[in-house]
Amino acid sequence: MSAEQRRAELEVKRAKLEKMRQEKSQKPGATTPMTPNISSMSITGLSAPREDADPDKILKEVGIHQAASLPMSSRSISPATASSQQKRRPPANIALQICQQPAATISVPPKELVTYSKEVQTIESGEKDPTASPIQHDHLQWDDEFQPSTTGEHNRLVYVSDDDTMSFDETSKASIGMTLPPAIELKRARSLKQQHKQQSLQGQASLTKHELTNDERDQILRSDPFQDFFSRTSRLIERSLWESPKAFDIFKDYSGRDLDGQNEKMDVGEIIKFDREFFDERWTRHRIVTCIDTSTYHPELVLASYSQNDESSHESDGVVLIWNSKYKSKPTPEYIFNCQSWVTSCAFSKFHPNIVLGGTYSGQIVVWDTRTNKRTPVQRTALSASSHTHPVYCLQVIGTQNANNLISISNEGKMCSWNIEMMTQPQESMDLAYRTKPVAATRMVFPGVEVNNFIIGSEEGQAYSGSRHGNKAGIQESYEGHFGPITGLSCHNVNGSIDFSPLFLTSSFDWSVKLWSLKESKPLNSFEVNSDYVTDVRWSPVHPSVFLTCDITGRFDIWNLNHDSELPLLSTTLDGNVALNKCLWAHNGQQIILGDDQGKLRLYGVNEFLTNPKQDDFNKLSNTLQDFKRNTLDAFDDNHPTNTAAAATAATTN
């Protein structure tokens, strides 16, 4: 009669399965709580002889704490396995569990595959059950319709196969045999399963994220870590993209020709050679270049500040960009910095490799840090009467690594010295006045490594020299000669056999460039080849007699006083209606950088003979200076017969 009993059992089970199927279609959410129970059921079902061993303990081992349903279900299992006639009708959710029981043994192997997350795949591939049902193989693909649906599918499959109990037995036996090793290994399997379960949940979670990416994506894109990552890697990628044409050549190179030969050397006669230009459509269009600086730490970095963009008012007024001249074709700046009012002067901090300083039109001095990913300043000076209230046209970092200060001068004649770490208040401030008249400074230079004495160019056309400390703190001497505001000021700074450091050059709106010595109150020489406002003048940092001027017609001249003191060595006018606003020599004197009023920076390489001074260049220059002196004295005599001594000499010469 056991066969009949068996059949009755099976009928009951089948009925229960049907019921379960119905309930499952109503309660899809019950699947996940089911699966852990399934494993527990399977374990408890198989270890029926051990059923007296605490099922709770076993379940807890597996990591499931479903205290409420557990005891009932475990209790219900043991009688079910023992004798089917004792099957009672437990409540709805547990009915599911019970009915799952026959399925439980089968669902274990698919469950292992269910935990097939991407990370685990390579590890599991060795252990994978090759004889597991071929249906399971299908779910190894990395498709979107992955785990969440497969658990249901498996269960469905199981139900289907359950009709054919023989086959179900076979498969279950096979799977049991393969996947449920003896008790000793059971624990390890369990812990593995735990891992897999966790990973599967993770995998599930990641896959659900994968499906919901739109919102999460936006969130990620806006998050800070992503921004950091993106600014770094986009820079990397852009650089490698832009530089890879050379890489192509390396690979396609059949003859192994020297790639360096491609960089043409300049002809002997060619004094300058166009290298590249820096222009950014968004940030520099319609803006005037107000200041240029190069970094002492990384000579290929060029800093440029720009005026406000009148055309588009929604862009920030103050823009400062750092360009990299090493990458010949990358068209985008390395760093972009913004601030509220337009930047009138900018400087790299000589002693801090990551600090960029800017003086603005509003009188604020702002500090940016390249280490942060922010585009806005990390420090700002207060807009108060103690600091500047007029545009800051001059900024310079002076001092040494340990004791450095930032000196700034604003248009009202106030000179402040700051400590870069603490910009809330100036360390000291001084009002510059010459004979009770405030000096409206437009340019300031500390010659060489001076920290005390400085030279200032003003709006009225005079240059002044002064000192910060000492008995005569303030403006001491004035140098008169220009008839218009001084736009450029440059001190001689070449170390050589003869020291020309008292020399400085000024350029002005009065169409002239004048050469001065600190000791003389009258200019040594005046260069008047320009026919419009001269906007900037710079001595070469390596050659004692070479300097560069630029003017508002787009013309820039390179002068070599040893070659000719009347005419420039090279005079070039740029095409188009550009006006040059600033010019600068690179630290090594081998490049010049010109900024114009359309936001473009142009780099030119300079021929060798202008960067390598010969020994006698210094002597030649001092001779030239002597000539200048003689000329000025003669001119002085001619023009000022009222001077008695001069009149005497004039009389004698006449």
Added chain:
Amino acid sequence: MTQAEVDDTLKRIQEHKGVQGYLIINNDGIPIRSNLDASLTQQYAALIKSLSDKARSTIREIDPSNELVFFRMRTKKHEILVAPEKEYTMIVLQATDVQ
């Protein structure tokens, strides 16, 4: 960098000569941003991620103080530039036979 600038930069990268596509994935190998089609994206995401992990662990094993910063794989048809980072990875595909 605002969202728009991120988009701008990606557009610039995409329009560069030879670039066939880009892909940004997170730690789990899930694509966050991509302009390739879905299946290719998935493939690249998973495959490159595992390769990148392997490369990273290789470098780490050889010298624990070192870390992988960037690598490019040059194949006959493309060059794959990968910039792996702690949390995200950026992958760009560039065709090699552009000339």
